[in-house]
Amino acid sequence: MTQPGRPAGPSPETEAVVLTAALELLLTEGAVSLSAQRLHAATGVSRSTIYRHWPTPREVLSALIRVAPRRAAALSGKVGPDLHAEVDVLCDRLRDKPVDGFLQAIVAGAAWDATLAELRRRYVDDLLAPFRTALAPTGLSGPALEDAVSAIVAPLLLDALLLNRPAARERAHRTVDTVLDGLRQ
Template identity: 30%
Template sequence: MLVAARELLASEGPGAVTHQRVSQEAGVGRATVYRHWPRSEQLLLDVMEGADLPLFKDPETPVRPWLHRQLRQLADELMPPEVAGLSLAMMQSALWDAEMARRRDESTRTIKERIHAAVRSAVAGQELETDAGPADLVSMLVGPIVYRTAMQRDVVPDGLIDRLLDGIGTWHR
């Protein structure tokens, strides 16, 4: 089942990893998938466990257009209702489930480290001047995208991504 779910994740993204689709791809009954993963967020987290998060990996220069593409991809991946709903469910579960909190913390730490590395590269290359720390950078760049897609159920226009990037410091083009 996990192999089938990982293939769905790789080929179609997180929205495809549902109990129904995993049961179809694995050739098992849906009840079998539910027995192992009663909640959708548990299924997706187990599928993602050990898989390398592709976003914000290996920054390229110039950093700003690369970061814009990464934020665009994040926004597009969070847009389907099932992914937005699952993201919110995972955040909620992490409030009382220690394992979910550990996994959330691991993911957010990875994103924070990668964004901070990209920004350090932009600063070192004199492409960007900023005094924002790692936690603020993630909050300023990723937070509004999660809010727009998951909470408002609305598209993230490229203009908003540009404004988010402008908000983290002074870019020298």
């Protein structure tokens, strides 16, 4: 038996309209633009619907992270080639406006809204996860695994977030080789 009342979540069409507009606003105006009033003006979806499903900018960002495509390279089980493939995927993602722009906006947003820091961590963690997976056959764990992942990824994020330049793919490939050489010793 079906209970009368409002559905638990937005319809797929409403969600697509609101989140598409939210991403565009985020990329052009930053996280501060994700208010219900601004989303209503951009989409025509009622403010009450937006407030019900995405009551804060944090909820909008969380929904965007949830629906963001996660791309990873196909793993061969060979650590070196897998890490190189993951570097290429991350460099491509950081070059593409949605990922680069989203990452910049969520980092900036976390500066004015401490609740966004957890979302920033979650989003970055999603970017790092394929590197952890590719390094799994080495047996690394804990801090040693995180150090290896950071050594490879941190310079790419530095390029994208702080230096506003394309991720240095060739340097990242050299870093992978350096990390792997260190593991062999």
